[in-house]
Amino acid sequence: MNLDNLNKEQKEAATYTEGPLLILAGAGSGKTATMTHRIAYLINQGVSPYSILAVTFTNKAAGEMRNRVEKLVGPCPGMWIMTFHAMSLRILREHYYAAGYDKNFVVYDTVDQKTIIKNIIKAQNIDSKQYPQGYLSAVISKEKEADSDPEHFLETKGENPKTKVIYNVYCEYQRQLKSNNAMDFDDLLVNALHVLRDNPDILAQYQNRFRYIMVDEYQDTNHIQYEIIRMMAQAHQNICVVGDDDQCIYQWRGADIRNILDFEKDFPKAKVVKLEQNYRSSGNILAAAHSVIKNNRGRKTKKLWTEAESGAPIVYKRCDSDKEEAYYIAQEIDILSNNRSYDDFAVLYRTNAQSRLFEDALKRRHIPYQILSGFSFYERKETKDIICYMRLVVNPADDLALKRIINEPKRGMGPTTLGKLEALAKVNNQSLFDTLGQEDVVCSLPAKASKYVKEMMDVLKLCQQEKDNLRISDIYDNLLVKTGYMKALEDENTLEAEGRIENLLDFKSFIYDFEEEKDNAGEKATLEEFLERVATDSDTDKYDDKAGKVTLMTMHSAKGLEFPVVFMPGMEDGLFPGHRALDREDGIEEERRLCYVGMTRAKEKLFLTSASYRVLYGQGDYTRESTFLRELDKSLLDEAGDTIYEPSRRTANRLGVDTGSLDGFSENPPFRPFSYDPLKYAKQAVKDSAAGSGIDFMQGDQVTHGKFGHGIVVDVDAKTVTVAFDEGGTKKLAKGIAPLKKV
Numbered sequence: 001m002n003l004d005n006l007n008k009e010q011k012e013a014a015t016y017t018e019g020p021l022l023i024l025a026g027a028g029s030g031k032t033a034t035m036t037h038r039i040a041y042l043i044n045q046g047v048s049p050y051s052i053l054a055v056t057f058t059n060k061a062a063g064e065m066r067n068r069v070e071k072l073v074g075p076c077p078g079m080w081i082m083t084f085h086a087m088s089l090r091i092l093r094e095h096y097y098a099a100g101y102d103k104n105f106v107v108y109d110t111v112d113q114k115t116i117i118k119n120i121i122k123a124q125n126i127d128s129k130q131y132p133q134g135y136l137s138a139v140i141s142k143e144k145e146a147d148s149d150p151e152h153f154l155e156t157k158g159e160n161p162k163t164k165v166i167y168n169v170y171c172e173y174q175r176q177l178k179s180n181n182a183m184d185f186d187d188l189l190v191n192a193l194h195v196l197r198d199n200p201d202i203l204a205q206y207q208n209r210f211r212y213i214m215v216d217e218y219q220d221t222n223h224i225q226y227e228i229i230r231m232m233a234q235a236h237q238n239i240c241v242v243g244d245d246d247q248c249i250y251q252w253r254g255a256d257i258r259n260i261l262d263f264e265k266d267f268p269k270a271k272v273v274k275l276e277q278n279y280r281s282s283g284n285i286l287a288a289a290h291s292v293i294k295n296n297r298g299r300k301t302k303k304l305w306t307e308a309e310s311g312a313p314i315v316y317k318r319c320d321s322d323k324e325e326a327y328y329i330a331q332e333i334d335i336l337s338n339n340r341s342y343d344d345f346a347v348l349y350r351t352n353a354q355s356r357l358f359e360d361a362l363k364r365r366h367i368p369y370q371i372l373s374g375f376s377f378y379e380r381k382e383t384k385d386i387i388c389y390m391r392l393v394v395n396p397a398d399d400l401a402l403k404r405i406i407n408e409p410k411r412g413m414g415p416t417t418l419g420k421l422e423a424l425a426k427v428n429n430q431s432l433f434d435t436l437g438q439e440d441v442v443c444s445l446p447a448k449a450s451k452y453v454k455e456m457m458d459v460l461k462l463c464q465q466e467k468d469n470l471r472i473s474d475i476y477d478n479l480l481v482k483t484g485y486m487k488a489l490e491d492e493n494t495l496e497a498e499g500r501i502e503n504l505l506d507f508k509s510f511i512y513d514f515e516e517e518k519d520n521a522g523e524k525a526t527l528e529e530f531l532e533r534v535a536t537d538s539d540t541d542k543y544d545d546k547a548g549k550v551t552l553m554t555m556h557s558a559k560g561l562e563f564p565v566v567f568m569p570g571m572e573d574g575l576f577p578g579h580r581a582l583d584r585e586d587g588i589e590e591e592r593r594l595c596y597v598g599m600t601r602a603k604e605k606l607f608l609t610s611a612s613y614r615v616l617y618g619q620g621d622y623t624r625e626s627t628f629l630r631e632l633d634k635s636l637l638d639e640a641g642d643t644i645y646e647p648s649r650r651t652a653n654r655l656g657v658d659t660g661s662l663d664g665f666s667e668n669p670p671f672r673p674f675s676y677d678p679l680k681y682a683k684q685a686v687k688d689s690a691a692g693s694g695i696d697f698m699q700g701d702q703v704t705h706g707k708f709g710h711g712i713v714v715d716v717d718a719k720t721v722t723v724a725f726d727e728g729g730t731k732k733l734a735k736g737i738a739p740l741k742k743v
């Protein structure tokens, strides 16, 4: 293996394998690249991939790192490259009993969390003005991040009417999660920590296994994450952490910058390597970022240098309004894209609320974009509904999921009927699913509900039973069609419903991707694992760097990524740095680090913009230029910038088509790219697949199966077909759902 493309310090870090190591370096200095080479080097030295653990900040970063390592040294089965959450989940799957859970526990996301807390507010008659759901969720999450349970919370905060309310909600929230056999995001970390801490034998198992542990983006680990890693590294002490104190941007979520500053204290023999050469950005961009970050006091002084040329000056533009700012940026992209791919551009903003105007402006110019917003596609109503169906296939105890979908589509299960059912389940100490599974209970429902709920239960039971015989996409199609979900949307026959169907089909391509990824890795794609992926994916994981699209995302999500051209809009006091940052002692320093992260994403060109007038959350106001702009070294600015922008009177759009309008805005697209209707086509495919097979099979029939391939029918009865497959043995499959075709 060749380490020659690393510089001296990078090589030193990559080959220093025994004992604790801290790689402390600035943005774009090749930290992630060095860590990747270090893993490859270890394997090349004969270390088994099985004994390597590498923690990254997103699933996507993990996937990329694995790809690069495998390109260098070939396939690495058994190596753990993943996020802290995914790692915790893995540990908990292996030792669920030690955490006090059942095997098939599920992970709840923020939407589920919201629903539960809202229900508790109602049930406990809490004044939601005084204690809004968002507030309660945040407090609970914060406590969990500090590994503090309800009792500990009450003890440390003291008992008063307010803490008592929070205490009660926190207790009930945990109780419900537990009874639904579910964990929320914070629980993953807390429970993993407890399992390792309270079970020396389990801890020893991981300590022995992972002889080499590495953590990227170490500056953003929180206390629990740090504890998990520290414990696991105790036996071998081969821990390498990689980070940049200037890029710590998650303190508000419990990240503890001291983790990085104190690493040398926890591991006194730690070797420290500093990387100071930046390979990403032009000289001007680097100097600009430095002129801002140097105003922070709590940092280890370091200065990056680069061999790259100074490059283009930084462009600053003050626009009259936020709308004009969006117009300006779209226009610049339009011009620059003449000799660049759209992938080259990123618009990095402070809050998701800023994104809409950019979407509008880009749409008008027919510039393709991808938006990574907090409101992710998993949180869309329809995706969420179908995920709940899938969750019930895996974990029937999931009352929250059942309650969500029992009347989606409408099955005559109104709140009163549901209330009665819940009461019954409580008395019998059963899950809703099990309660509904009783014949007499279903029959006692009002006529319409009785019929439709029974149908729904039958589909779910069938999927549960056949789960391991079906591909995830088959299960998906069956749920979508046989529960009546898709039909209900079709019957609505509105544009909105059509949009929802589109989203559901979009989600299916995501399932396909997952199946393909697993196929390529030679692994089985299980529904359980898929749901885990869904629950632990972050925004950045949906970022596609080869989509041929401009990327819109928050600066937080952009961590670790790089783009040739970066726009940073909204450089205004109150927005960036944000108002709330000013209330906290360290607030402005954290915002400044975020500004540094944003600027150092740029390789060749950096644009900063602000608007004199901005509307945010419905409130309009005049603004003042950001503190960070004032700190910026003005000699780096483009002299042509910073003037009032005048919209041009263009009459042609980007394609050179005259649109007849003065500003080039209100144009009709000159052609339609699709001569067929792709939506209709995809819808039919879902239905076909869910239709299973109504054909009557006979002994001796040659068949193919969506998952198991070719085989011969050896037995048939009223409900099942038994097939001997060429590979994978003999399987008994349920008629009507098994994706079987006669050859």
Ligand code: ATP
Residues within 6 Å of the ligand: 005, 006, 007, 010, 025, 026, 027, 028, 029, 030, 031, 032, 033, 034, 244, 247, 278, 279, 280, 559, 560, 561, 562
């Ligand atoms: P960040 O702080 O943003 O996470 P980083 O320190 O992890 O950045 P990388 O992303 O690893 O930096 O590297 C930044 C860029 O520099 C990448 O495009 C990488 O390919 C390139 N690079 C790193 N090391 C070298 C090198 N020795 N020679 C040439 N290019 C390099």
Ligand code: MG
Residues within 6 Å of the ligand: 031, 032, 033, 560
């Ligand atoms: Mg990095």
